[in-house]
Amino acid sequence: MKFLLKFLKWFIITLTSIIILMYVFNVDYLIRAVRTIYFKGYTTAFLEDYKEFPNREVKTGEAQPWSISNDYNSVNPTKILQSTHKNLQTIAYLIIKNDSIWHESYFDGFDEHSKTNSFSMAKSIVTSALGKAIMQGKINGLDQKVKDFFPEIKGKFANDVTVGDLASMASGMEWDEKYYSPLSIVTRVYFDDDLKDIILDLKFNNKPGQFFKYSSGDTQLLGMCIEKATGKYLSDYISEHFWQPMGAENEALWQLDHEPDGIEKAFCCFASNARDFARFGKLYLNDGRWNGNVILDSTFVKKSISPRFENSPEYGYGWWMNTFLGKKMFYMRGHLGQFVIVIPEDEMIIVRLGHQKGVQTNADAHSEDFYVYVKEAYEMLKQRKSK
Numbered sequence: 001m002k003f004l005l006k007f008l009k010w011f012i013i014t015l016t017s018i019i020i021l022m023y024v025f026n027v028d029y030l031i032r033a034v035r036t037i038y039f040k041g042y043t044t045a046f047l048e049d050y051k052e053f054p055n056r057e058v059k060t061g062e063a064q065p066w067s068i069s070n071d072y073n074s075v076n077p078t079k080i081l082q083s084t085h086k087n088l089q090t091i092a093y094l095i096i097k098n099d100s101i102w103h104e105s106y107f108d109g110f111d112e113h114s115k116t117n118s119f120s121m122a123k124s125i126v127t128s129a130l131g132k133a134i135m136q137g138k139i140n141g142l143d144q145k146v147k148d149f150f151p152e153i154k155g156k157f158a159n160d161v162t163v164g165d166l167a168s169m170a171s172g173m174e175w176d177e178k179y180y181s182p183l184s185i186v187t188r189v190y191f192d193d194d195l196k197d198i199i200l201d202l203k204f205n206n207k208p209g210q211f212f213k214y215s216s217g218d219t220q221l222l223g224m225c226i227e228k229a230t231g232k233y234l235s236d237y238i239s240e241h242f243w244q245p246m247g248a249e250n251e252a253l254w255q256l257d258h259e260p261d262g263i264e265k266a267f268c269c270f271a272s273n274a275r276d277f278a279r280f281g282k283l284y285l286n287d288g289r290w291n292g293n294v295i296l297d298s299t300f301v302k303k304s305i306s307p308r309f310e311n312s313p314e315y316g317y318g319w320w321m322n323t324f325l326g327k328k329m330f331y332m333r334g335h336l337g338q339f340v341i342v343i344p345e346d347e348m349i350i351v352r353l354g355h356q357k358g359v360q361t362n363a364d365a366h367s368e369d370f371y372v373y374v375k376e377a378y379e380m381l382k383q384r385k386s387k
Helices: 002-024 029-036 081-088 119-135 162-166 187-193 197-199 216-230 234-243 272-285 298-304 366-386
Strands: 055-060 090-097 101-106 251-257 270-272 320-324 327-334 338-343 348-354
Touching: 055 234, 055 270, 081 090, 081 270, 081 366, 090 272, 090 366, 101 366, 119 162, 119 216, 119 234, 119 270, 119 298, 119 327, 119 338, 119 366, 162 216, 187 197, 187 216, 197 216, 197 251, 197 366, 216 234, 234 251, 234 272, 272 298, 272 327, 272 348, 338 366, 348 366
Parallel strands: none
Antiparallel strands: 055 251, 090 101, 090 348, 251 270, 320 327, 327 338, 338 348
């Protein structure tokens, strides 16, 4: 008994000392990381982690359900696709053809209403909000300086950074994107409860507008600029100008750094479902129009899905691009293999959500599973035509 009491005493002393040191060295955000992620057996953010954080609701209006194809789910997934779903733990896979859901599969207890974290697909949503703010004259254009909104930003080139640099990830911000490192800046912003202070303390010591370098910090600061320009929380702005006009069937949730008056984690963490995520694909497929109504300027849409830099053809303004099977396509992409893939030539949208991502190499900007989801969708469509 004495040994147990002595052990507990030293355990409490040690634990208390560790917590104190975390605060002293400014890594106290790790306490939240341990509580919300690591103690649950994960080594990184996970699909339903929105339940562990405060959220702001993205309200929907009158629902506009997707049309269902006459031959809905008439073709089974190919063996390769089934194997990929199993190996990478897919939870949702949709093929929308000619504005109707042609194929739809759900796994692991998820369904068409289940919310999951979008991760970096949210970057495309934030860039859409930028386009709307420009349309409304609340932001002057892609060339407007970030200093106009946050004069306190720091660094040698702080005066030169534009909102367009943020949207195209070419700001020159000091940043690293190491998701699995508990001490990286991207991990800190995911778990810290004061995003503004962290972002505004980062420096712009590299000349902006020179090249593409993936940076979640850019999108976070862009979201902050949009909030300041519009006078509205991002969630409310997206609800009013996108979620409601596009007839989303379910409200979405956007993670906050703290409640009740915190800011959205703009670089990630918009929680919704496959059918509603696909609405952004439809909007961009239709050049910013929704059922005849102009939501986004078509010029902005075209610019978003065109490369800014010749040596980085894979990225525009908030959207990824690729050419595969001789077809040009653009897409939203998120951590762990979240995709909304748009193929304009065939009026097709493919959505994949899941727990794991395919192999990503330095030789290709696009992960291996991306090609599987597209190629096998076409294989399934061939089977439909042969029937």
